Amino acid sequence: MKKVSSLDEMVAAVPPHALVSFGGGGMVRKPMAAAAALAARETPVRLSVFLAGPEVDLLLGAGAVEQLDYAYVGLDALGLSPNFRYAREKAGLAAVEWTEAMYIAGVEAATRRVPFAPTRSGLGVDLMELPGIPFRRFACPLTGEELTAVPAIAPDVLFLHANEVDTLGNVRITGDGFLDPQLARAASTVYVTAERVVDRLEGMTERETTISRLWVSAVAEVPGGAGFTALYPEHPLDYAQAGEYVAHCADREWVRAYAAKGVPA
Amino acid sequence: MSSASPRSSTSDFTVEEQVITVLADIYRGEVIAVSATVSGDIAARLAKALYAPEIVLMAGGSMAGFDCAPTPKVLNDEWVTSPTAARGSDWTEAFDFISAGKYAITMGPVQVDRTGSCNISVLGDWRRPKVAMIGSRGIPDDMVRLAEMTFHVRRHTPRALVEKVDFRCGLGFGPERDRLGLTLGVPRMLVTDLGVFDFDRTGAGMSVRSLHPGVTFDDAQQATGFALLPPDGTVPTTRPPSAEELHWIRERLDPLGVRRLDSPKPPPGLLAELAERERELLS
Numbered sequence: 001m002k003k004v005s006s007l008d009e010m011v012a013a014v015p016p017h018a019l020v021s022f023g024g025g026g027m028v029r030k031p032m033a034a035a036a037a038l039a040a041r042e043t044p045v046r047l048s049v050f051l052a053g054p055e056v057d058l059l060l061g062a063g064a065v066e067q068l069d070y071a072y073v074g075l076d077a078l079g080l081s082p083n084f085r086y087a088r089e090k091a092g093l094a095a096v097e098w099t100e101a102m103y104i105a106g107v108e109a110a111t112r113r114v115p116f117a118p119t120r121s122g123l124g125v126d127l128m129e130l131p132g133i134p135f136r137r138f139a140c141p142l143t144g145e146e147l148t149a150v151p152a153i154a155p156d157v158l159f160l161h162a163n164e165v166d167t168l169g170n171v172r173i174t175g176d177g178f179l180d181p182q183l184a185r186a187a188s189t190v191y192v193t194a195e196r197v198v199d200r201l202e203g204m205t206e207r208e209t210t211i212s213r214l215w216v217s218a219v220a221e222v223p224g225g226a227g228f229t230a231l232y233p234e235h236p237l238d239y240a241q242a243g244e245y246v247a248h249c250a251d252r253e254w255v256r257a258y259a260a261k262g263v264p265a
Numbered sequence: 266m267s268s269a270s271p272r273s274s275t276s277d278f279t280v281e282e283q284v285i286t287v288l289a290d291i292y293r294g295e296v297i298a299v300s301a302t303v304s305g306d307i308a309a310r311l312a313k314a315l316y317a318p319e320i321v322l323m324a325g326g327s328m329a330g331f332d333c334a335p336t337p338k339v340l341n342d343e344w345v346t347s348p349t350a351a352r353g354s355d356w357t358e359a360f361d362f363i364s365a366g367k368y369a370i371t372m373g374p375v376q377v378d379r380t381g382s383c384n385i386s387v388l389g390d391w392r393r394p395k396v397a398m399i400g401s402r403g404i405p406d407d408m409v410r411l412a413e414m415t416f417h418v419r420r421h422t423p424r425a426l427v428e429k430v431d432f433r434c435g436l437g438f439g440p441e442r443d444r445l446g447l448t449l450g451v452p453r454m455l456v457t458d459l460g461v462f463d464f465d466r467t468g469a470g471m472s473v474r475s476l477h478p479g480v481t482f483d484d485a486q487q488a489t490g491f492a493l494l495p496p497d498g499t500v501p502t503t504r505p506p507s508a509e510e511l512h513w514i515r516e517r518l519d520p521l522g523v524r525r526l527d528s529p530k531p532p533p534g535l536l537a538e539l540a541e542r543e544r545e546l547l548s
Contacts, residue, residue, distance in 0.1 A: 028327075070400055071400060071401075071402060071403075072399050072400050072402050073397075073399060073400055074398075074399040074400075077340065077526070077536060078536075080396075080397070080398060080399065084397055085396065085397045087397075088387075088393075088394055088397035089393070089394055089395065089396065089397055092393070097386065097391075097400050097401060098400075099401055099402070099403060099404075099405040099406050100360070100402055100403040100406055101360050101363070101364075101403065101405075101406035102405075102406070104356065104357060104360055108357075119406075120364075120409045120410065121405050121406045121409055122405060123405075123408075123409050123436075123445055123447060124408070124433070124436035124441060124442065124445050124447055125401065125404075125405040125408070125433050125434060125435070125436060126386075126391070126432045126433040126434070127386070127391075127401050127405065127432075127434075130391060130392070131392075174329070175327055175329050175343055175347075176326075176327040176328050176329045176343070177328065177329065177355055177356070178328075178356060179356050181355070182356075182357065205353075206352060206353055207329050207330065207347070207350060207352065207353030208329070208353065209329070209353075209355065230341055230343070232327070232329070232343045232344065232347065233343075233344065233347075236340075236341035236344060236543075236544075236547060237340070237341055239340070239536065239537060239540035240537070240540070243536075243537065
């Protein structure tokens with residue numbers, strides 16, 4: 001069954017208040033075209049992102065985020081995320097800070113369809129002392145060891161950008177896969193934008209990441225869909241464009257115009 | 266404090282080069298050698314090239330390029346390093362390696378306190394921070410699985426070296442660590458632009474292991490937001506980089522000079538300049 005769709009159709013199918021996640025990490029392989037299309041809708045969604053970068057900054061800047069769970073938010077060498085700073089420092093954004101291992105455990109709990117996963121992380125650090133956190137220390141029922149329970153992370157919708165997909169929905173990622181394969185197994189709906197839609201994926205190496213069509217809801221050909229973020233080996237991070245974004249993104253009108261224009265322009 | 270810059274007293278190497286050679290010491294054995302700072306990244310490459318061929322390098326942090334050669338540092342490392350990778354890896358394996366203690370990491374905390382607790386998450390109260398930084402990331406995970414944590418603070422100031430961190434991402438020495446029975450993730454050392462420091466295992470404070478050439482104890486004390494433990498005799502001078510190390514850093518591992526991003530005062534426009542030079546290189 002062919003799964004070729006369009007970015008417009010994908011974004012239109014995201015319900016308000018849905019729990020949305022994005023693949024990639026930091027300034028690498030971020031689904032910027034999808035994030036821009038979502039931001040242009042200005043419909044509020046909840047976000048849960050492993051290593052959030054400019055895609056989350058853009059949605060925050062457009063005022064489209066009700067809640068944010070993250071293990072990292074930042075623009076790597078380009079510094080802190082301006083709209084994350086504003087949202088946290090001035091606008092009282094509802095947020096949950098995870099560690100990386102806790103986030104991975106939460107996604108793995110969802111992939112196994114269990115409500116929580118145990119981790120060793122959380123001992124002696126302040127993120128366990130915050131009010132309202134979804135994490136609990138508990139005694140292992142088998143050994144009595146003190147562990148941390150983290151809840152399953154099951155996104156309603158996952159967007160990821162890949163190098164290549166086939167028309168059936170099989171996905172090929174050539175650079176760092178980040179948590180995309182696990183997130184695809186945890187999410188209810190998985191939308192993949194790609195540089196190329198091909199009839200058949202060929203010539204894969206052992207260093208590449210693949211995701212089965214069984215996990216994928218729809219694919220769309222969106223060349224340049226990672227925007228200015230790096231997409232190996234297609235294009236490195238575009239520091240000039242990224243710098244341009246950072247210089248203007250605190251201005252909500254600019255962000256809305258940027259999102260409306262779409263990525264790529 | 267400006268008089269404390271090693272560059273003002275020594276013209277043969279920069280403070281970044283000094284820091285790189287100090288950090289290279291932590292990368293030994295069959296471990297994955299990574300760093301949150303550019304200097305630590307180049308240090309891992311230097312260790313691989315000169316002292317510890319057994320360590321595992323990654324393509325600029327990319328899991329797709331695992332077990333790489335010590336290639337020249339660039340901003341978009343994946344393009345240069347990936348072709349030398351022995352295999353691919355992924356993020357779940359990365360955290361399995363961390364669970365097994367197979368990582369050596371240089372962290373780049375924004376705050377470190379007298380006990381060795383560290384912070385990269387927020388300044389001020391987490392619930393309404395003065396500055397929302399990047400979140401705790403993997404530090405709480407590393408702390409319960411790796412033997413040690415190493416810190417690199419680019420600019421040693423009283424705002425970075427504080428009495429107590431605003432938010433604990435990693436826990437230093439002291440009664441709480443003892444109460445929890447936590448023996449892993451101990452702060453091994455702190456390297457700054459002024460010297461090399463370590464932490465008393467009872468939580469009594471931070472002491473000076475060595476000072477970079479031209480830096481005095483008073484310089485370090487003035488740049489620290491709490492009282493340093495009194496030195497036990499004369500404070501040693503940090504071993505300067507050797508001619509071989511400088512050759513490797515300058516000619517082989519960082520010919521573009523990406524390490525200048527870690528200078529206490531990077532020249533304005535440096536990132537753009539590096540990006541432009543690299544764009545020509547990669548195209």
